[in-house]
Amino acid sequence: MKIVTYIRVSTDKQGRSGLGLEAQRAAIAAYAKATSAVTVSEFQEVESGRKNTRPELQKALKHARVTGSRLVIAKLDRLSRNAAFLLNLQESGVDFVACDMPEANAMTVGIMAVVAQAEAKAISDRTKAAMRAARERGQTFGNPYGAAPLxxxxxxxxxxxxxxxxxxxxxxxxxxxxxxxxxxxxxxxxxxxxxxxxxxxxxxxxxxxxxxxxxxxxxxxxxxx
Structure with a gap:
């Protein structure tokens, strides 16, 4: 089995010192040994958990897709509240495993993303309620002829x-x-x-x-x- 690895630290200081990186690499090495996997490439991100940009993650996902590899994430727990990260992972179509949360899969990551987007859902619910109220007042939405013209x-x-x-x-x-x-x-x-x-x-x-x-x-x- 081929794997592409992704590790992350949250500050430049941690990135320069290697603090946290070695533990993540050790966890990935243990996984690779247990599964007889061959590491194709490693991607390292130094990024704040509050930021939605994940350039190295995008590179890792792309490389995993083109090589048919599994993406191995060292630490998922601290990223579990970041909706952008989770949705990128879920929608990528890439097979993945997290060393610290091996039970995580596309379904559970999707659930995490839903929780992380609770406020967005609340906004959507309020919008739907407003549309229902507008319909009750006689206002119409969309094409009244449905898909027939198409x-x-x-x-x-x-x-x-x-x-x-x-x-x-x-x-x-x-x-x-x-x-x-x-x-x-x-x-x-x-x-x-x-x-x-x-x-x-x-x-x-x-x-x-x-x-x-x-x-x-x-x-x-x-x-x-």
């Missing part, structure tokens, strides 16, 4: 088609830096790049092997984007 126009599946295109674009964006690295390393032909992608354990969007044609399609999508 079906007549042949646009009933537009949302699903757009979602598929967005996922494909996101996958291509994940691999853009990989393609740049391949060229920098001297892999200039489509076939050479396909061979190296397969050698690095990076999968296509459907989980298959790369060919010159699939690399060409990827490059065309990036150019169009």
């Amino acid at each position: 079906r007549c126009a042949g646009k009933g599946n537009a949302a699903s088609v757009q979602a598929m295109q967005e996922r494909a674009d996101a996958r291509a964006h994940d691999l853009a830096e990989v393609l740049e690295d391949l060229e920098a390393c001297g892999f200039t032909t489509l076939q050479a790049q396909a061979n190296e992608l397969n050698k690095r354990g990076i999968r296509t969007a459907r989980g298959g092997r790369w060919h010159a044609s699939s690399v060409s399609n990827l490059r065309k999508r990036l150019e169009a984007a």
Whole structure:
């Protein structure tokens, strides 16, 4: 099994001194040994828990996706109140495990995110109540004809088609830096790049092997984007 690791400290001082980092690395090393896992890469974040930006987490998630690796998080407990972190983790589609909370999964992380967003939910509830009151006064919302006009126009599946295109674009964006690295390393032909992608354990969007044609399609999508 391949793993990508993510560790975090909350202050620059801790980052420089290594305080807290060694304990996290030790926990990850113990997990890797117990599961016979191979570490593909490590990402370290020095960030305040109050901030929603997680650039290193985004890099870790992207690398886990393109290499088909599991993301191993050293410490989840202190991040369990940060909705942005939890939602990024839940929506990434990446398999993950937290060393300090091994029972956590996409479902439990989702529950944590719901709790963290309690105030947002309260606002939503108040908005819905206001809309109900407006309806009672005779005000209407949305298209009174429902989805019929969309079906007549042949646009009933537009949302699903757009979602598929967005996922494909996101996958291509994940691999853009990989393609740049391949060229920098001297892999200039489509076939050479396909061979190296397969050698690095990076999968296509459907989980298959790369060919010159699939690399060409990827490059065309990036150019169009």
